Amino acid sequence: MPTFPRRAARRTTMALALGALLGHAQALEITPEVVAQGLQNPWAVAFLPDGQFLVTERPGRLRVVSAQGQLGEPVQGLPAIAAGGQGGLLDVVLDSGFAQNRTLYFCYSEAAPNGTNSTALAKARLSSDQRALQDVQVLFSQQPKVASQLHFGCRIVERRDGTLLLTLGERSHYKEEAQNLQNHLGKIVRLHKDGSVPQDNPFVGRSGARPEIWSYGHRSPQGAALAPDGTFWMNEHGPQGGDEINRPEPGKNYGWPVITYGENYGGGKIGAGITHQAGMEQPAHQWTPSIAVSGMAFITSDRYPGWQGQMVVGALKAQRLERITLAGDKVVRVEPLLPQLGQRVRDVRQGPDGWLYVLTDRSNGQLLRLRTR
16 A cells, blocks of 8 residues: 555654664763762752752761762751661652742651551651751651561652652562552552642542552562653562563552562562463563662753653662663663662762762762763
8 A cells, every 4th residue: 555655664764763863872971970978878869959969868867968069967857767677768859849838758767666667758848057857747657567677669759740659668578468459568659748648549439448549569669750741650679580660550550479570589489470460560671680770760951962751770789770762651772871880879860950860879878970971
């Protein structure tokens, strides 16, 4: 038919354009520049309007870091934090209206009686002198509380509609609960900024389900971000193999622990050892062996020619980043970025200046700026 050559030509043109784009992107030379060091297991970075940084340290400290890299004294006013294992002070994000209201959100491991704990989300105002948090309010506390120091999740994303998404791990020893809609383990929840439940959440009004739940069947979420089109993406650790990138949609089941591309530590299948089941979503991408994914960001600036719209994911175990090309909801290319970095990457964010910033996870952690030559 006469449309076939036209379609073929269009596909060829798109392929050539993509090839040129990737070729240009590959030519970029990235140099990590140390902005600050001496941070103890930093977990998240946010960008203050005056050019300074707000950084969480997992042992339970929040610091303002100057544009020149000087570490401020710990910000006062944090609630009690159950630091230990993978728990502590984890994510921090500024409200979209921070310049006017000085409001921020932070996520942490919250202590409970009898040695139990859970993930909690709080909001506060940063004082004008940046020395203290004021009007601290806990918006959400994961239920149930359990005795575990693993798999807290704890990434916060503000959607364009002004609601908050919070990722929650299944706390490791309770993996089957990721399929149980009567609790918050292994879920993503969606909340208003006052902690109330949006009435268009997928399980509102459903008997036997928590109304906060947005999606379920997650293991150990590590990174989350909005794409340039506003779509929510996240990544999560598999067990031994099976790290995933997902694009969680409301009400959908992402499979853990019924389906997984990973296996038990030391070998052996998990459950029935299957990777597909009806009614459960497939990851957009999976890594086997695991790289231990971490923070996630999307590039929207022109600092990295040819990379606009691409996703960048950190890797703890692999000690590098991954640059990921998407076509709609499909991952079409994954390439290592800074493979010789030699440090565990905990977080990656794009700053207001357009550069990518990276936090490295160690006792003398660094804040890095990724420049092009």
